[in-house]
C-alpha cells in the first residue's frame with residue numbers, strides 16, 4: 001500500500017501568540033514549531049501501522065520552506081520512509097491543497113492521510129480540496145481506519161455517536177483523536193532519519209484564493225464571580241441584569 | 247493525575263545554537279520523560295524503589311552511552327547531545343539521571359576508552375540498549391574524597407586475579423550485571439576490573455535509609471576472595487587518572503543535569519507566581535518574588551552558557567578536568583539555591599509531592615556530594631589557578 005501523509009508545522013502549544021504590522025501578521029519571532037499534532041500522532045502513526053500490517057511505504061509531503069525541515073526530520077525519525085517538501089511558503093488552504101494534489105497525482109497513492117486540522121488556523125479545508133483535485137472520496141474527522149483489500153472502513157464521530165463508513169481506495173482521510181497513539185521517536189529512528197531522503201521539489205505556483213486581512217486575539221477571560229449557594233436569588237438577579245443571559 | 251507542563255527557559259536564545267538534531271534528541275527525551283516518568287516518579291521516590299521497567303526505554307532514547315560509536319551499538323552522538331539528554335532526565339529526577347550517568351560515563355566510557363576489543367564487543371552493545379546494566383566502584387567506607395587511599399586489592403594468581411575488599415555508596419549496585427571496580431595490584435597501582443554478578447564471593451547488598459536520591463538504588467560491593475578472569479582487567483590505562491577521567495565525563499553530564507533540575511524549579515515557580523494570589527494580586531506582583539525569579543533566570547542563563555561552551559570544548563577534546571569541575575560545582579550549587587527559593591515561593595504547597603522542588607532539593611544534596619564534593623571542587627579550581635594543591639596537610643600538633 002502506498003501511503004502519503006501530509007505534514008505541516010504548527011506553533012508549540014505554549015507559544016504566546018502576538019501579531020505585528022498593525023495586526024496583519026503573526027509574529028513568528030521566538031516561536032518554537034512542532035509537527036502539527038493531528039498530522040503526527042494520528043495521520044502519520046496510523047499510516048505507519050497500516051504499512052507495518054500490509055507492507056508498502058509511507059511518504060510525507062509538506063508545503064513549506066527550509067524552516068520546515070526540522071519538523072519533517074521528526075516525521076522521518078518516527079518512521080516515514082521518505083519525505084518531500086514543496087518549496088513555497090503556504091498562504092492559504094487552496095494553494096496548499098493544489099500543490100499537494102499536483103504532487104500526489106504523480107505518485108498513485110492508495111491513501112492520502114492528514115490531520116483533521118492544524119492547531120494554529122484550524123481550517124480543516126485542505127483534505128477536502130485535495131480529494132476534489134484528485135477526484136477521490138474524502139472522509140473527514142475519522143477516528144478509526146482499517147483497510148481490507150481495496151476497501152477502507154472508517155469510524156467517524158457524529159453528534160452523540162459514531163458513524164461507520166466504507167469507501168474504496170484510493171481515498172483521502174482527515175484523522176482525528178483516537179486514530180492512533182503518539183509514537184515517540186527512538187534513537188535508532190533519529191539516526192536512520194539522517195540518511196532518509198528529504199526531496200525538495202519546486203511548486204506549481206498554484207494561486208491562493210484568499211488573503212488574511214487582520215488578526216485579533218480572543219477577549220481575555222474575565223474574572224469569576226463566586227456566589228454563595230444559599231443565595232440563589234442573587235445569582236438569578238446577576239444573570240438577568242448583569243450578564244443579561246436570562 | 248497532575249500534568250507535566252514543563253517548558254525550558256531560554257532567555258538568551260541558546261536554542262539557536264543547537265542543531266535541529268540536538269533539538270529533536272532533546273525533545274524526544276522530554277516527551278519520553280513526560281509520558282513514562284513524570285506520572286510515576288513520586289511513587290518511586292516515596293517508596294524508595296527504582297523503576298526497573300524503564301531501562302529499555304532509556305536505551306531507546308539514547309540515554310546509555312550516547313557518544314559510544316555505532317560500531318559498538320551506540321548512536322555516536324556529540325557531547326552536547328549527551329548533555330541535553332542528561333538535562334531532560336534530571337529535570338525529572340536526579341536519580342534517573344544518575345542511573346544513566348553511571349551507565350554511560352562510569353561504565354561504558356572506561357570500557358570504550360580502556361577496554362580490549364573483546365570487552366567492548368561483549369559489553370557495549372548490550373549496555374546501549376539497557377539489556378545489561380553496570381555500576382562503578384571507586385568509593386570505599388574509609389576513602390571517599392581521597393580515593394587514592396583505597397584498600398581494595400587484587401593478587402595475580404597465575405591464571406586469574408584474586409579480588410578482596412569493599413566499595414560503598416555505589417549507584418545501580420543492587421541490580422547491576424557488571425561492576426567496573428577500581429582496585430590496587432600488589433605494587434599498589436590502581437587498575438579497573440570487570441566483575442560480573444554471579445562470580446563467587448561477590449555480593450551487592452542494598453543501602454537503605456537514604457533521604458535523598460530515593461528513586462535510585464545504591465549499594466555496597468563486597469569482594470570476598472573473588473576469582474576474576476584475567477581477561478576482565480581493563481588493559482588500556484592504570485593509575486588514579488583512569489577512574490578520574492571517567493569522573494570528568496560524568497561530571498560533564500551532571501553539570502547539564504543539575505541545570506535541568508534548576509530549570510524545572512524555575513519553570514514551576516514562574517507559573518505559580520502568576521497563578522497564586524495573596525492580598526488580591528498574583529504573588530508574582532510582589533517585588534520580593536520578582537527578585538527571586540530575576541536571580542533564578544540570571545543564574546540559569548549563566549549556567550546554560552557555561553555548559554554550552556563546555557560542550558563545544560569537550561566536542562573538540564579540549565575541555566580540561568578543571569573546567570569540567572567548575573561547571574559541576576557551579577551548576578549544582580545554583581540548582582540547590584534555586585530549588586530552595588522555588589520551594590519557598592510555593593509556600594506550604596512547596597513541601598508536598600504535588601510539586602517537584604522539595605524532591606529536587608533533597609536529591610541535589612547527593613549530587614553536591616558525589617563525583618567530588620562542592621568543597622573538593624573548590625580545591626580543584628584553587629589548585630588550577632594557583633598551581634598549589636591544598637588537598638592534604640600535616641596534622642597540626644598542639645603546642
Ligand SMILES: Cc1cc2nc3c(=O)[nH]c(=O)nc-3n(C[C@H](O)[C@H](O)[C@H](O)COP(=O)(O)OP(=O)(O)OC[C@H]3O[C@@H](n4cnc5c(N)ncnc54)[C@H](O)[C@@H]3O)c2cc1C
Nearest residue numbers: 382383384385390391415416417612615616617619621637
Ligand atoms: C547517593 C550517592 C551515590 C553515590 N554513588 C557512587 C558510585 O556510584 N560510585 C562511587 O564510587 N561512589 C559513589 N558515591 C560516593 C561519593 O562519591 C562520595 O560520597 C564522595 O566522594 C564523598 O566521600 P565521603 O562520603 O566519604 O565523604 P568524605 O570524603 O568523608 O567527606 C566529608 C566532608 O569532608 C570534606 N573534605 C574531605 N576532604 C577534604 C579536603 N581535603 N579539604 C576540605 N574538605 C574536605 C568533604 O568536602 C565533605 O564535606 C555516591 C554517594 C552518594 C551519596
